[in-house]
Amino acid sequence: RQLRSGDPTAVWVPNAEQEAMRDPTRTRDDFKAREQKTRQQLDAFVLRHGYHWPSNKTRWTQAHYDWLESLTFEHAWLRIVLEEYIDAVKIVGARVATITDRMMKVLPQWSLAPLLDSLIALRGIDKISAMVLLGELGDISRFDSPKQLMAYLGLTPSEHGSGKRRRQGAVTLTGNSRARRTLVESAWSYRFRARKTMHLKRKGG
Known part of the structure; x- marks a missing residue:
């Protein structure tokens, strides 16, 4: 039924x-x-x-x-x-x-190696970070939206409501902790201005 x-x-x-x-x-x-x-x-x-x-x-x-x-x-x-x-x-x-x-x-x-190449194009994500994310999450395209992915990782605010009152708290921290930690650590890179690393300079990028 x-x-x-x-x-x-x-x-x-x-x-x-x-x-x-x-x-x-x-x-x-x-x-x-x-x-x-x-x-x-x-x-x-x-x-x-x-x-x-x-x-x-x-x-x-x-x-x-x-x-x-x-x-x-x-x-x-x-x-x-x-x-x-x-x-x-x-x-x-x-x-x-x-x-x-x-x-x-x-x-x-x-089989997910091609998707990994796409992830490392993002600042803050290297091959190891991408391997952890894809290893823990699988094919990310299975999520309908970024919001759904964030909810899966426990990176959305908790919510407490009573009647007409609605209060949001800290992130829920549910879901896969390894993937969540890796994504948060990668996100910290966006605090800094993008720059050419020595590796890129040697490649002539």
């Missing part, structure tokens, strides 16, 4: 390929979280012992690592701790780089 009346709502079910593509992006996400945590632990250790990297200089460059490795301590066992933290950061960073490289190599085999 409900089917005849059109009451049931269609539900998108990801196919096997779609499910499989989610795993690499989620694994990379896990590695990035570990990398961030390990870096925070190293930073906290260094600060706790009175060392400060200049705030106007970029962290996690070769110069930063050279500075970290030059630090000295009164007790030898503190040097051991420093070296272990540095090694841990480098190891997890290498894992992130490895899985990123392998994801790029299998990307052309994905």
Whole structure:
């Protein structure tokens, strides 16, 4: 009876390929979280012992690592701790780089790869961000409107009403959190003026 009346709502079910593509992006996400945590632990250790990297200089460059490795301590066992933290950061960073490289190599085999090329034309979205979005959402054309997509991601205001009163609150934060976080992070790029990166300059773009 409900089917005849059109009451049931269609539900998108990801196919096997779609499910499989989610795993690499989620694994990379896990590695990035570990990398961030390990870096925070190293930073906290260094600060706790009175060392400060200049705030106007970029962290996690070769110069930063050279500075970290030059630090000295009164007790030898503190040097051991420093070296272990540095090694841990480098190891997890290498894992992130490895899985990123392998994801790029299998990307052309994905049926949604052509759509990914369209997404990266938008400022703030790179290949990894596009892979996360498409991996979590599938073919975005299945949404009837941007408003429907935003509602699916929990980026629409919550609403509370009573009688004639209507009050909107914070965004609902329902739906897929990975896709929502990626889209929000990409949107932050629009705070800044568009500019040519070194990568584009090298390409002559």
